[in-house]
Amino acid sequence: MTDPPHRIALVTGAESGIGAACALALAQDGADVAVLFHSDAQAAGITVAAIEATGRRAIAVQADVGDEAQVGMAFDETKRRLGVVDILVNSAGLNQSGVKVIDMDLAQWRRLLDTDLTGGFLTCRRYLRDRREAGIGPERPGRIINITSIHAHDVRTGAADYCAAKSGLARLTETLALETALEGVTVNAIAPGMILTPMNSRAIADPLYRKGLEDNVPAGRAGTPQEVGAMAVYLASDAAAYVTGASLVIDGGLSLVLALGA
Numbered sequence: 705m706t707d708p709p710h711r712i713a714l715v716t717g718a719e720s721g722i723g724a725a726c727a728l729a730l731a732q733d734g735a736d737v738a739v740l741f742h743s744d745a746q747a748a749g750i751t752v753a754a755i756e757a758t759g760r761r762a763i764a765v766q767a768d769v770g771d772e773a774q775v776g777m778a779f780d781e782t783k784r785r786l787g788v789v790d791i792l793v794n795s796a797g798l799n800q801s802g803v804k805v806i807d808m809d810l811a812q813w814r815r816l817l818d819t820d821l822t823g824g825f826l827t828c829r830r831y832l833r834d835r836r837e838a839g840i841g842p843e844r845p846g847r848i849i850n851i852t853s854i855h856a857h858d859v860r861t862g863a864a865d866y867c868a869a870k871s872g873l874a875r876l877t878e879t880l881a882l883e884t885a886l887e888g889v890t891v892n893a894i895a896p897g898m899i900l901t902p903m904n905s906r907a908i909a910d911p912l913y914r915k916g917l918e919d920n921v922p923a924g925r926a927g928t929p930q931e932v933g934a935m936a937v938y939l940a941s942d943a944a945a946y947v948t949g950a951s952l953v954i955d956g957g958l959s960l961v962l963a964l965g966a
């Protein structure tokens with residue numbers, strides 16, 4: 705009896721934070737991984753080396769996820785060197801600008817929407833087209849995992865760009881779940897709260913600032929990228945075959961207490 709073929713994962717934003725943790729966790733679970741990075745090739749190389757140390761194959765592919773041609777080239781290279789992607793994780797994203805709408809320029813709005821929303825559209829579309837072109841159906845299950853945020857549901861001042869993009873990504877996730885339900889592709893979101901990554905660099909560098917934020921979290925601490933990676937492994941697994949269109953919140957209870965004090 706021959707071993708089943710290894711699944712192929714493509715993870716965006718995989719040179720940092722949650723994306724890097726998802727890429728490594730999926731490799732530890734047996735996947736070969738395309739590490740899609742934006743500009744830091746050295747950081748991508750660290751993720752690739754960590755994956756290779758698990759015995760799995762890894763390649764680094766560069767793209768701005770908001771650029772259609774670059775996304776196309778990254779998928780072309782992945783298909784050529786690893787194969788058609790089975791598991792797509794969209795982790796690439798920019799943080800909120802901190803600028804109120806009244807002062808936000810159009811370029812900022814577009815930059816965030818391009819990366820955090822259009823990026824997901826472009827990668828999901830290409831992922832589905834590759835499966836169709838290769839004649840892959842439900843016999844080879846597919847998984848799309850979009851990293852949204854609790855801010856897909858809960859808004860905050862100075863984050864209209866981020867909240868709009870993340871709620872758009874959440875709706876894209878649900879729509880795609882309907883469109884692919886008969887094809888063996890599940891499409892789910894992971895909605896993190898406060899996770900200690902470079903996106904929260906101030907919380908990493910400044911213990912007092914971090915404690916102030918962690919005091920708001922019922923669990924009393926920030927989450928780790930590895931905890932998000934474990935959730936991605938679950939959603940990518942056969943055990944999650946009947947989970948689609950879901951948004952799994954991972955926030956230590958933070959989004960449950962937003963109404964306290966009202």
Ligand SMILES: NC(=O)c1ccc[n+]([C@@H]2O[C@H](COP(=O)([O-])OP(=O)(O)OC[C@H]3O[C@@H](n4cnc5c(N)ncnc54)[C@H](O)[C@@H]3O)[C@@H](O)[C@H]2O)c1
Binds near residue numbers: 853897
């Ligand atoms: N850290 C948190 O507390 C938190 C909370 C909720 C949601 N998220 C989401 O998780 C995802 C990962 O964030 P993180 O915390 O790991 O932050 P991070 O800054 O460590 O990682 C973000 C990644 O996105 C990549 N990226 C940015 N613009 C890109 C572009 N145009 N094309 C390709 N890649 C691009 C960066 O290069 C980086 O690798 C993001 O979508 C973020 O919104 C993070």
